[in-house]
Amino acid sequence: MTTVGTRSARGDGPVKVSGSAMYTVDFSLPGMLVGLVLRSPVARGRISRLDVEQARRIPGVWAVITAADAPGHRSGLAIKDQPLFAVGAVTHEGEAIAAVAAESAEAAQAAIDAIELEIEPEDPVVDLDFAASDDAPLVHPDWANFEAVGEDFPRRGNVCAEMLADPAGVDEAFGRASRVVEGEYRAGRQYQAYLEPRGVVAEYRGGRYTVHVSHQFPFNVRDRMAAALGVRPSGIRVIGHHIGGGFGAKLDLGIEVHAAMLARAAGRPVKLVNERTEDLLTCQCREDAIVRLRSAVDAEGRVLARDMDVLLDAGAAATDAPFLASIPLLLAAGPYRVGPTRVRARAVYTNTAPTGAFRGVSGTHLIFALERHIDEIARSLDIDRRELRLNNLKEDGDALLNGQVLEDASILREAFDRVEEVAPWQTLGKGELRGVGMAACVWLTNPMPGSVVLKVNEDGTLGVVTAATENGSGAVSMGISQIAAEELTLPVEAVVVSMPDTDSAPYDAGSQGSRTTHIVGRAIGSAAEVLREQIYEIASGLLEAAPEDLELVDGRVGVKGSPGADVSLAEVARAATAAGKSLAATGSYATPPPRFDPTCATGLLFPVFPTPTYHVHLAEVSVDPVTGRVTVLRYVVAQEVGKVINPAGVVGQVQGGVAQGIGYALYENLEIGRDGRYRQRTLETYRLPLAVDVPNVEVMLLEHPDPAGPFGAKGVAEPPVVPVAAAIANAISDAVGAPINTLPVLPGNVLDALDRANKV
Amino acid sequence: MELTFTVNGRTVNVDVPGGTTLLDVLRGSLQLTGTKEGCVEGECGACTVLVDGRPVDSCLYAAHAAEGRAITTIEGISTDGELSALQRALVDTGGVQCGFCTPGFVITLTALLEENPTPIEDEVRAAIVGNICRCTGYTQIIDAVMETVEGGR
Numbered sequence: 001m002t003t004v005g006t007r008s009a010r011g012d013g014p015v016k017v018s019g020s021a022m023y024t025v026d027f028s029l030p031g032m033l034v035g036l037v038l039r040s041p042v043a044r045g046r047i048s049r050l051d052v053e054q055a056r057r058i059p060g061v062w063a064v065i066t067a068a069d070a071p072g073h074r075s076g077l078a079i080k081d082q083p084l085f086a087v088g089a090v091t092h093e094g095e096a097i098a099a100v101a102a103e104s105a106e107a108a109q110a111a112i113d114a115i116e117l118e119i120e121p122e123d124p125v126v127d128l129d130f131a132a133s134d135d136a137p138l139v140h141p142d143w144a145n146f147e148a149v150g151e152d153f154p155r156r157g158n159v160c161a162e163m164l165a166d167p168a169g170v171d172e173a174f175g176r177a178s179r180v181v182e183g184e185y186r187a188g189r190q191y192q193a194y195l196e197p198r199g200v201v202a203e204y205r206g207g208r209y210t211v212h213v214s215h216q217f218p219f220n221v222r223d224r225m226a227a228a229l230g231v232r233p234s235g236i237r238v239i240g241h242h243i244g245g246g247f248g249a250k251l252d253l254g255i256e257v258h259a260a261m262l263a264r265a266a267g268r269p270v271k272l273v274n275e276r277t278e279d280l281l282t283c284q285c286r287e288d289a290i291v292r293l294r295s296a297v298d299a300e301g302r303v304l305a306r307d308m309d310v311l312l313d314a315g316a317a318a319t320d321a322p323f324l325a326s327i328p329l330l331l332a333a334g335p336y337r338v339g340p341t342r343v344r345a346r347a348v349y350t351n352t353a354p355t356g357a358f359r360g361v362s363g364t365h366l367i368f369a370l371e372r373h374i375d376e377i378a379r380s381l382d383i384d385r386r387e388l389r390l391n392n393l394k395e396d397g398d399a400l401l402n403g404q405v406l407e408d409a410s411i412l413r414e415a416f417d418r419v420e421e422v423a424p425w426q427t428l429g430k431g432e433l434r435g436v437g438m439a440a441c442v443w444l445t446n447p448m449p450g451s452v453v454l455k456v457n458e459d460g461t462l463g464v465v466t467a468a469t470e471n472g473s474g475a476v477s478m479g480i481s482q483i484a485a486e487e488l489t490l491p492v493e494a495v496v497v498s499m500p501d502t503d504s505a506p507y508d509a510g511s512q513g514s515r516t517t518h519i520v521g522r523a524i525g526s527a528a529e530v531l532r533e534q535i536y537e538i539a540s541g542l543l544e545a546a547p548e549d550l551e552l553v554d555g556r557v558g559v560k561g562s563p564g565a566d567v568s569l570a571e572v573a574r575a576a577t578a579a580g581k582s583l584a585a586t587g588s589y590a591t592p593p594p595r596f597d598p599t600c601a602t603g604l605l606f607p608v609f610p611t612p613t614y615h616v617h618l619a620e621v622s623v624d625p626v627t628g629r630v631t632v633l634r635y636v637v638a639q640e641v642g643k644v645i646n647p648a649g650v651v652g653q654v655q656g657g658v659a660q661g662i663g664y665a666l667y668e669n670l671e672i673g674r675d676g677r678y679r680q681r682t683l684e685t686y687r688l689p690l691a692v693d694v695p696n697v698e699v700m701l702l703e704h705p706d707p708a709g710p711f712g713a714k715g716v717a718e719p720p721v722v723p724v725a726a727a728i729a730n731a732i733s734d735a736v737g738a739p740i741n742t743l744p745v746l747p748g749n750v751l752d753a754l755d756r757a758n759k760v
Numbered sequence: 761m762e763l764t765f766t767v768n769g770r771t772v773n774v775d776v777p778g779g780t781t782l783l784d785v786l787r788g789s790l791q792l793t794g795t796k797e798g799c800v801e802g803e804c805g806a807c808t809v810l811v812d813g814r815p816v817d818s819c820l821y822a823a824h825a826a827e828g829r830a831i832t833t834i835e836g837i838s839t840d841g842e843l844s845a846l847q848r849a850l851v852d853t854g855g856v857q858c859g860f861c862t863p864g865f866v867i868t869l870t871a872l873l874e875e876n877p878t879p880i881e882d883e884v885r886a887a888i889v890g891n892i893c894r895c896t897g898y899t900q901i902i903d904a905v906m907e908t909v910e911g912g913r
Contacts, residue, residue: 007852007854009851009852010851010854010856012856012859013850013851013856014843014847014851015859016856016859016862017843017847017848017850017851017856017859017862017863017866018794018834018835018837018838018841018843018847019792019793019794019795019833019834019835019837019862019863019866020794020835021859022793023796023860025793025796025797026787026793192894193894194858194860194894195796195798195804195806195858195860195861195892195893195894196796196798196858196860197798242858242859243858244796244858244859244860245857245858245860245894245895246858247894275800276798276799276800276801471858472857472858472859472895473857474854474857648852648853648854648900649854651854651900652854652857652895652896652897652900655896655897655898655899655900656857656894656895656896656897657897658897659896659897659898660894660897682799682801682803683798683799683801683803683804683892684801684803688892688894689897690888690889690892690898691884691885691888691889691891691893691898691901691902692885692886692889694897694898694899696899697897697899
């Protein structure tokens with residue numbers, strides 16, 4: 001292989017470092033208007049007055065729209081519970097109430113200011129336990145009328161989804177356990193904080209909508225917009241531009257549909273871009289959660305049975321929470337052997353902004369809880385924490401709690417060993433107020449479908465037409481570019497990948513769950529097989545040789561065993577074009593679902609972990625007893641990736657994921673007040689990790705090629721964020737000598753823990 | 761308010777309302793969209809430009825203060841399409857992911873290398889505390905600076 005496995009420079013690098021890459025916020029259309037959205041300032045209340053007549057009369061204002069101008073039905077990812085504008089009541093701060101389009105930002109703001117809005121505020125439902133209780137007021141009193149998007153699932157009142165696994169033997173095992181270890185673990189919300197705020201440029205011409213977006217999943221924009229507007233999907237064209245970060249937040253529909261409605265109402269294109277505070281308030285953040293764990297253990301530290309109860313804060317709309325409610329079952333055993341495990345997970349409506357997908361969905365707080373819990377078990381039995389993990393590690397053929405067999409789980413032991421080689425456990429965390437922690441997990445590669453068209457251009461370059469999106473991870477600009485180059489024996493510079501366009505590209509399920517390199521790469525492999533046959537067919541005429549005697553070497557088609565008898569791909573492509581034939585082939589792939597036990601749980605909407613990967617993280621920290629500040633001294637990752645397509649790209653994903661995990665563990669604090677409003681509302685108060693906060697992460701990549709993956713590659717980019725808060729919280733707890741069971745771990749929490757441990 | 765200053769060596773003349781920021785002049789009046797708007801509160805550094813060689817957050821910099829000064833934006837760093845050594849190194853090391861913060865980093869680090877051509881790692885980290893990158897974890901950005909320093913020796 002000449003391209004796969006090399007540090008090939010990313011294709012979009014030059015336009016990005018020179019400032020010429022066009023993001024949606026940079027994109028303009030002639031005659032474009034400025035859009036603005038009026039949003040609810042309160043979390044819950046009745047709209048007693050909404051009058052937009054004055055706003056409509058302001059010079060330069062072309063459109064003012066409200067619920068009265070929008071389709072009356074609701075839509076959503078899992079439950080049809082989201083209106084386009086608030087109807088009668090508001091259910092969260094930042095909910096859209098009206099939108100305007102005007103010739104200037106000033107006129108648009110004047111129109112917003114002229115809208116007469118009165119809301120009678122009500123007490124919001126904020127506390128998760130209360131929201132899930134029978135006493136809580138309903139966030140959506142008419143929840144029973146909301147249809148599920150697919151087959152319905154268990155839900156009731158504020159509990160918008162409940163997943164329950166209740167196998168036999170749990171209570172019996174608790175009865176005979178030598179010890180029961182209990183813990184309650186809490187994690188706050190995390191804002192994706194991509195640097196390009198959400199934006200859209202929309203136009204409506206000839207009865208069709210076109211939206212220009214920086215979105216991770218253009219086909220989802222198309223389908224969700226179509227459902228929200230009640231039009232057919234092909235009535236909408238989604239064109240993708242460079243994406244200034246997404247991390248999951250740019251997977252679901254957002255303001256795209258509001259811009260489209262404004263463009264139609266105004267008869268002119270409309271650009272709508274979130275201000276930073278608006279973006280933070282309306283972003284589908286990582287959900288806050290409460291995890292309660294009880295484990296029945298024997299004297300050797302074996303977990304005889306476990307009981308896990310999880311509350312996920314969906315906010316005021318379900319979005320993907322009904323799917324996320326399945327993940328506790330898939331993670332509750334984690335990489336360890338445990339006995340029968342009862343898992344109940346409830347996604348709960350509250351009067352807060354809807355939460356949603358963030359890299360490592362739910363895994364960050366679940367692994368935090370589970371790995372903190374293991375440290376607590378070890379401490380209570382006075383067993384070394386690493387030894388306890390190794391004693392209970394899954395082996396090849398062990399199953400997850402859904403019955404899915406992990407054929408290659410022994411990779412976990414290899415990952416522990418690799419970490420030990422560079423960071424010997426017994427030597428770390430020594431000294432006053434220093435600590436060491438580790439965490440491990442099994443994660444998945446998203447299996448959803450993708451298709452590509454490969455075509456040889458007349459100049460001999462290879463065109464890849466795809467709606468796969470380059471969210472920054474390098475999955476397109478390195479991963480699939482290098483895979484395509486390798487397939488046709490071309491240099492990567494000869495591969496031209498299209499930008500997404502739902503009119504011309506075949507379906508792709510977007511950049512989520514580390515799927516792009518694995519799924520689209522595999523689709524490229526299938527397409528390349530067909531394309532090579534087409535190439536040999538045309539070349540056989542040019543070379544006067546049988547197709548089966550031909551081969552591709554360094555981008556030229558030659559006759560096997562006859563050096564010099566060859567033609568360039570450009571010559572073949574021109575000959576094909578002249579003959580009225582095409583060198584173009586499609587390829588598609590979706591991971592076949594692994595077998596599992598469908599009776600293992602109810603409400604299991606996301607039942608399996610396809611293409612599993614294995615992860616062990618270690619953190620060494622010190623804490624300052626005066627300021628409570630935590631310093632991450634060392635951070636070590638052993639990650640199984642199948643096959644490295646680009647070492648610089650893979651290492652960058654791990655380092656970047658760990659940095660987001662450090663932010664989640666130590667800095668990023670999104671508090672929800674009793675009024676249902678976020679306390680932190682800007683990037684000044686919502687504290688992101690800076691260059692001085694993040695160590696150089698030591699990365700070890702384990703390769704166990706997946707026969708189903710392109711050149712063996714599995715998913716890479718999502719999981720490095722997952723075990724970070726767990727490893728760091730374990731290290732801090734070790735350093736201070738008291739358990740830290742709430743995220744983020746702010747300096748005040750560290751000082752409190754030191755107090756509890758009588759160390760100050 | 762009529763203003764005259766240079767941008768990337770060209771003299772420009774703009775007429776903007778008082779209170780306009782330099783960022784709005786660059787992205788709006790001049791359509792130089794390489795300079796990014798990330799937060800408009802001087803936190804993220806995506807809007808960093810050089811004013812007389814000194815990096816500033818253009819979202820907080822009043823346009824009228826630019827009168828008579830020399831502004832350098834990301835569009836002025838590459839000469840005739842040729843990337844600077846730092847820009848090339850950022851591409852080569854993996855210091856670019858989504859790329860939205862990249863123009864700000866290029867500007868800040870270009871100023872650093874101008875002032876201190878051989879920084880040590882801690883000096884690089886200190887120089888970029890005003891630039892947020894959400895993708896990389898910073899290491900490969902710092903690697904790029906070190907590679908540039910090595911290449912310059």
